Amino acid sequence: MSPVPQRLQIRARKRLGSFDFDCDIDVPLTGLTALFGASGAGKSTLINLVAGLHRPDDGRVAIGTTVFCDRAAGIDLPVEKRQLGVVFQDARLFPHLTARQNLMYGFKRAGERARSPRATLDAVVQLLGLSALLDQRPHTLSGGEKQRVALGRALLAQPRLLLMDEPLASLDAARKAEVLPYIERLRDEYDVPILYVSHSLDEVLRLATTLVLIDHGRVVAAGPLAEVLGLPAARPFVGGGEAGALLFAAVQSHDERYALSTLACDGFTLRVPHLDAAIGTRLRVRIPAREVALALACPSDVSISNRIEGVIETCDAPASPSSPSPASGGGGGVSQRASGAPPERRAPASARLLEGWGQGSRQSAYAEVRVRVGPSTVLSATVTRESAERLALAPGLRVWCLVKSVALDAGALAVARGSVATPVALRQPANDERLRVDDWTR
Amino acid sequence: MLTPAELEALRLSLQVALTAVAISLPLAVLAAWLLARHDFPGKTLFDALVHLPLVMPPVVIGYFLLLLFGTKGPIGGWLYETLGLRLIFTRWGAALAAAVMSFPLMVRAIRLALEAVDRGLEAAARTLGASRLDVFVSVTLPLMLPGIVSGCIVAFAAGLGDFGATITFVGNVQGETQTLSLAIYSLTQTPDGDAAALRLVLISLALALVALFVSERLAHRVRQFIGRG
Numbered sequence: 282m283s284p285v286p287q288r289l290q291i292r293a294r295k296r297l298g299s300f301d302f303d304c305d306i307d308v309p310l311t312g313l314t315a316l317f318g319a320s321g322a323g324k325s326t327l328i329n330l331v332a333g334l335h336r337p338d339d340g341r342v343a344i345g346t347t348v349f350c351d352r353a354a355g356i357d358l359p360v361e362k363r364q365l366g367v368v369f370q371d372a373r374l375f376p377h378l379t380a381r382q383n384l385m386y387g388f389k390r391a392g393e394r395a396r397s398p399r400a401t402l403d404a405v406v407q408l409l410g411l412s413a414l415l416d417q418r419p420h421t422l423s424g425g426e427k428q429r430v431a432l433g434r435a436l437l438a439q440p441r442l443l444l445m446d447e448p449l450a451s452l453d454a455a456r457k458a459e460v461l462p463y464i465e466r467l468r469d470e471y472d473v474p475i476l477y478v479s480h481s482l483d484e485v486l487r488l489a490t491t492l493v494l495i496d497h498g499r500v501v502a503a504g505p506l507a508e509v510l511g512l513p514a515a516r517p518f519v520g521g522g523e524a525g526a527l528l529f530a531a532v533q534s535h536d537e538r539y540a541l542s543t544l545a546c547d548g549f550t551l552r553v554p555h556l557d558a559a560i561g562t563r564l565r566v567r568i569p570a571r572e573v574a575l576a577l578a579c580p581s582d583v584s585i586s587n588r589i590e591g592v593i594e595t596c597d598a599p600a601s602p603s604s605p606s607p608a609s610g611g612g613g614g615v616s617q618r619a620s621g622a623p624p625e626r627r628a629p630a631s632a633r634l635l636e637g638w639g640q641g642s643r644q645s646a647y648a649e650v651r652v653r654v655g656p657s658t659v660l661s662a663t664v665t666r667e668s669a670e671r672l673a674l675a676p677g678l679r680v681w682c683l684v685k686s687v688a689l690d691a692g693a694l695a696v697a698r699g700s701v702a703t704p705v706a707l708r709q710p711a712n713d714e715r716l717r718v719d720d721w722t723r
Numbered sequence: 724m725l726t727p728a729e730l731e732a733l734r735l736s737l738q739v740a741l742t743a744v745a746i747s748l749p750l751a752v753l754a755a756w757l758l759a760r761h762d763f764p765g766k767t768l769f770d771a772l773v774h775l776p777l778v779m780p781p782v783v784i785g786y787f788l789l790l791l792f793g794t795k796g797p798i799g800g801w802l803y804e805t806l807g808l809r810l811i812f813t814r815w816g817a818a819l820a821a822a823v824m825s826f827p828l829m830v831r832a833i834r835l836a837l838e839a840v841d842r843g844l845e846a847a848a849r850t851l852g853a854s855r856l857d858v859f860v861s862v863t864l865p866l867m868l869p870g871i872v873s874g875c876i877v878a879f880a881a882g883l884g885d886f887g888a889t890i891t892f893v894g895n896v897q898g899e900t901q902t903l904s905l906a907i908y909s910l911t912q913t914p915d916g917d918a919a920a921l922r923l924v925l926i927s928l929a930l931a932l933v934a935l936f937v938s939e940r941l942a943h944r945v946r947q948f949i950g951r952g
Contacts, residue, residue: 334846360849361857373847377865377949386861387851438851 293340310474312490366435387438425456547655573662591654743821785891821882836870
């Protein structure tokens with residue numbers, strides 16, 4: 282790892298039809314930087330701007346000291362001179378070449394950089410498990426195999442940055458599961474930063490070290506994964522108005538008798554249903570805020586086994602619910618709202634009722650409490666405002682976060698292989714000028 | 724089996740048609756590329772010009788060629804004076820006539836193939852460090868090969884069969900410009916040439932069938948080559 286990571290700086294405007302893209306990003310290029318947002322949010326535009334496939338109407342794109350594009354200075358480095366590796370959603374393998382020839386396409390054109398390559402054909406073939414595919418033509422490969430060859434081809438071009446534009450989006454779940462570990466290996470075993478576009482939260486949770494949230498052509502937040510996910514601005518992205526905290530953990534022990542596993546987190550442990558992972562395996566655990574209850578004293582007579590001590594950092598009742606449920610006929614009664622809500626909503630029925638009630642009275646029923654439980658870990662808890670008042674929750678108060686083990690099933694856990702970057706200490710979002718929360722309080 | 728005269732006509736026809744294909748291929752690729760990938764002032768006019776031989780009577784095309792490429796014409800005169808190359812009444816002139824007549828067919832086939840090439844593949848190639856020319860040679864050209872092959876075959880067949888433009892431009896000189904078509908025409912004009920004409924017709928037919936067979940094989944091989952077979 283180079284001591285000082287290069288920074289990716291993009292400050293660009295581009296108009297595409299009625300879509301107005303205007304973004305300002307400045308993130309360190311280490312590990313995997315995920316660009317996350319809904320379809321049509323402008324993620325691919327951003328990738329194309331970096332790759333040089335789009336030219337900004339105005340602005341500047343640079344990596345470290347290399348300026349790719351600066352409209353004011355009249356600089357626009359041609360695509361082929363940018364030394365990038367791009368993995369597209371549709372693998373875009375050359376149909377007239379074999380897998381081996383595809384892999385070597387960029388390598389042969391890498392010039393000087395191929396003399397002392399960081400990635401050699403043999404190493405990449407080994408890493409991505411391609412040895413049986415080398416002499417095949419793309420049309421005989423499966424979707425997952427194609428994408429693996431595309432990964433190798435991009436890596437072999439000896440890029441200073443790998444761009445991945447939804448590389449898993451066109452694959453079915455089984456193929457996704459097949460390719461994901463390879464992306465992790467690539468991230469961990471090569472010192473090539475990755476810019477990864479995705480609209481899948483699962484992929485982001487599993488892969489990202491840095492997260493950039495994009496919506497309607499604007500950057501909403503950017504920073505280390507855990508930090509950005511903890512922000513209120515991240516909530517609409519996570520879906521269903523669900524807040525939550527992301528923890529970095531490692532498997533500490535297994536309890537065969539009760540089929541439980543213990544995870545070592547940031548100064549505390551979590552008991553979760555048995556995990557099929559070796560001791561020492563690194564994990565990312567997402568704890569939804571609505572699964573966290575708060576207590577003023579450590580209760581011993583409850584079934585909940587995860588009791589984590591911490592100090593309240595913030596405690597707010599949001600002015601309006603983060604994701605409005607569809608109104609079915611004015612300020613109708615509770616039962617009406619419940620039946621009007623679409624069945625695919627993620628929140629449980631009870632939560633929906635309360636949310637609807639809160640809306641009717643123009644104020645949320647909920648309070649959002651952020652509790653610092655470790656040097657670099659903040660848990661979010663969603664409680665009712667009534668409970669918050671009854672317990673007199675306020676910043677500085679010592680509380681216990683209660684998390685049911687049952688809530689932490691496999692869906693909340695993403696096994697991350699190899700080394701996961703240690704999460705940096707959380708900063709106050711207000712210090713971050715790139716954060717534009719106001720975009721989200723509409 | 725074949726008389727020396729028949730053999731000569733056959734050889735001349737093949738020579739003229741192949742030369743015509745060789746002349747028009749690079750220009751057709753260029754024209755197809757301009758038409759498929761570029762917008763420029765006068766594009767419609769250029770498009771019309773390319774398609775002119777398709778919509779005009781061949782005799783008129785032959786007449787235009789005579790005006791332009793005759794030894795007193797602006798281009799033909801220059802060619803004759805500087806290079807000593809005379810087109811009129813020569814097999815080179817016949818090849819030029821065949822090339823002009825088959826040019827629109829070739830451009831159409833190549834243009835269609837070019838339009839079918841996935842621009843995304845070209846973009847991918849550029850991100851992998853290939854310059855525009857490199858991309859064209861290493862990706863675009865191989866992928867449009869089926870169109871190029873079918874364009875060549877259509878042009879070859881059209882060149883083989885051209886009559887009007889050829890006879891107007893280079894006449895009907897036995898052993899120099901008298902291709903199979905012209906020889907058949909001449910024989911039908913002679914009092915008892917019917918039998919000889921029929922023999923030439925059968926030769927033409929055999930040639931067409933062989934060309935068709937070869938083109939099928941070739942197209943199959945090409946599709947396999949680019950992984951679409």
